[in-house]
Amino acid sequence: MTVFLVGAGPGDPGLITVRGAEVLARADLVVYDRLSVASLLDLAPAGAERISVGKSPGHASMAQADINALLVARGRTDETVVRLKGGDPFVFARGGEEAAALAAAGVPFEVVPGITSAVAVPAYAGVPVTHRGLATSFTVVTGHEDPWAASETDWDAVARLGASGGTIVVLMGVATRGAIAERLVRGGLAPATPVAAVRWGTRAEQETVRTTLAALGDAALEAPATIVVGPVAGLDLAWFERRPLFGRRIVVTRARQQASALVDRLRGLGAETIELPAIEIADPADGGAALADAATAVAAATYDWVVFTSANTVERLMPRLRDARALGATGVAAIGPGTTAALARFGVAADLVPEESVAEALLDALPGGPGRVLLPQAAVARDVLPRGLAAKGWTVDVVEAYRTVTGSPSPAALDAAATADAITFTSSSTVKNFLAVAGAERLPPVVVCIGPITADTARAAGLPVDVVADAHTIDGLVDAVCRALGA
Numbered sequence: 377m378t379v380f381l382v383g384a385g386p387g388d389p390g391l392i393t394v395r396g397a398e399v400l401a402r403a404d405l406v407v408y409d410r411l412s413v414a415s416l417l418d419l420a421p422a423g424a425e426r427i428s429v430g431k432s433p434g435h436a437s438m439a440q441a442d443i444n445a446l447l448v449a450r451g452r453t454d455e456t457v458v459r460l461k462g463g464d465p466f467v468f469a470r471g472g473e474e475a476a477a478l479a480a481a482g483v484p485f486e487v488v489p490g491i492t493s494a495v496a497v498p499a500y501a502g503v504p505v506t507h508r509g510l511a512t513s514f515t516v517v518t519g520h521e522d523p524w525a526a527s528e529t530d531w532d533a534v535a536r537l538g539a540s541g542g543t544i545v546v547l548m549g550v551a552t553r554g555a556i557a558e559r560l561v562r563g564g565l566a567p568a569t570p571v572a573a574v575r576w577g578t579r580a581e582q583e584t585v586r587t588t589l590a591a592l593g594d595a596a597l598e599a600p601a602t603i604v605v606g607p608v609a610g611l612d613l614a615w616f617e618r619r620p621l622f623g624r625r626i627v628v629t630r631a632r633q634q635a636s637a638l639v640d641r642l643r644g645l646g647a648e649t650i651e652l653p654a655i656e657i658a659d660p661a662d663g664g665a666a667l668a669d670a671a672t673a674v675a676a677a678t679y680d681w682v683v684f685t686s687a688n689t690v691e692r693l694m695p696r697l698r699d700a701r702a703l704g705a706t707g708v709a710a711i712g713p714g715t716t717a718a719l720a721r722f723g724v725a726a727d728l729v730p731e732e733s734v735a736e737a738l739l740d741a742l743p744g745g746p747g748r749v750l751l752p753q754a755a756v757a758r759d760v761l762p763r764g765l766a767a768k769g770w771t772v773d774v775v776e777a778y779r780t781v782t783g784s785p786s787p788a789a790l791d792a793a794a795t796a797d798a799i800t801f802t803s804s805s806t807v808k809n810f811l812a813v814a815g816a817e818r819l820p821p822v823v824v825c826i827g828p829i830t831a832d833t834a835r836a837a838g839l840p841v842d843v844v845a846d847a848h849t850i851d852g853l854v855d856a857v858c859r860a861l862g863a
């Protein structure tokens with residue numbers, strides 16, 4: 377079918393384009409390089425085939441001719457093939473050669489440009505490649521010792537551009553940085569010209585070395601780095617490296633559908649998140665039949681109260697009511713802010729929310745019976761509410777609203793988890809299922825729990841709990857992560 381040559385951006389998974397994410401989501405095959413980010417590979421369907429063709433230390437990479445042949449062969453099938461390349465596919469990435477091979481073979485292809493590290497990596501270090509009064513152009517040049525590139529690059533011309541208000545961005549130049557600096561000085565650039573070299577830009581490992589052209593050869597630098605030469609490299613608009621959770625890698629174990637708010641908050645504070653969905657939310661065993669009956673009963677004004685103990689139960693029951701007015705005079709209780717917010721999305725304001733978001737507090741806050749209460753719950757839930765409500769004189773209908781089943785995180789996510797700084801647990805089932813799918817040996821050094829019940833489950837399983845959130849909400853959990861990591 378079509379082969380998509382997709383730019384993955386420089387590393388931060390948020391820096392892939394909308395189009396790139398779209399085609400990845402329907403890929404049958406992803407052909408990727410060593411520098412590719414695990415969470416981007418996770419955008420492809422779980423069943424998609426993934427082939428690594430990149431170099432890694434000690435392992436030979438696939439020859440370019442073989443990569444071209446692979447893309448042509450698989451592009452001729454009816455599969456959707458994504459060739460994922462770091463940064464932009466046409467900037468020092470041999471994407472042009474792949475496109476040429478596909479064109480020659482008559483295989484349709486689409487190029488999805490990416491955010492190149494040449495611009496984005498300096499930006500994440502607070503270095504604008506052009507700046508009014510400092511730089512009117514920027515030149516991106518390879519420092520690779522490829523004999524073709526080495527003989528083609530006119531370093532004197534590059535130096536002249538640099539000497540007349542141009543920024544020079546060198547990719548693949550770590551090994552040759554001394555020679556490059558020498559050539560540029562010989563070509564007329566001042567030895568005191570500022571240099572910023574950024575390693576692993578846009579990632580948790582980002583590191584910026586600031587030096588001068590004269591000292592570049594001796595500067596401690598390792599690949600992969602983007603080297604910026606010119607007055608703009610003397611600007612320090614650093615922002616990314618100053619975020620409170622910068623450089624920290626944090627595992628999120630929530631179900632994929634529920635993880636985004638936590639992931640967004642942690643990333644916004646500069647953390648790298650590793651999504652390892654330990655649980656998945658599935659339909660109840662009866663396919664939702666009992667819940668549909670319960671919804672009909674609600675509409676018939678059967679219940680005095682409907683008690684919601686999670687956003688999940690709201691999201692499962694409310695659509696079956698079709699119209700929020702079906703609740704009529706029925707009281708609506710919600711365990712906490714997440715559940716309240718879910719209700720608000722259906723236009724319902726909770727009548728009762730306890731101070732502390734735990735079942736015991738909800739039970740205390742509810743009045744006594746007699747009457748009838750609907751309690752939609754997960755298939756396996758604590759019995760505090762059913763028992764407590766019965767003791768308060770209520771007739772309680774417990775209805776299974778959803779099941780949490782063990783998730784199937786990708787091998788890449790499992791590997792990444794083992795190197796993380798901290799892990800977040802948002803329910804007892806995330807604790808149990810994390811241990812089932814990842815094992816205690818992959819547990820990061822710092823454990824943060826959303827509330828006391830989750831923490832008890834973790835302790836009972838032998839996990840050391842470092843911090844329990846004061847407010848049992850996503851914001852409370854994020855605060856707890858910051859506290860646990862001293863941020």
Ligand code: SAH
Binds near residue numbers: 602
């Ligand atoms: N097509 C890519 C560039 C591939 S060449 C792009 O458009 O970004 C590979 C070189 O890019 C590396 O040697 C390094 O110089 C630079 N590079 C890629 N990712 C980087 C990152 N995260 N941080 C710093 N430099 C990076």
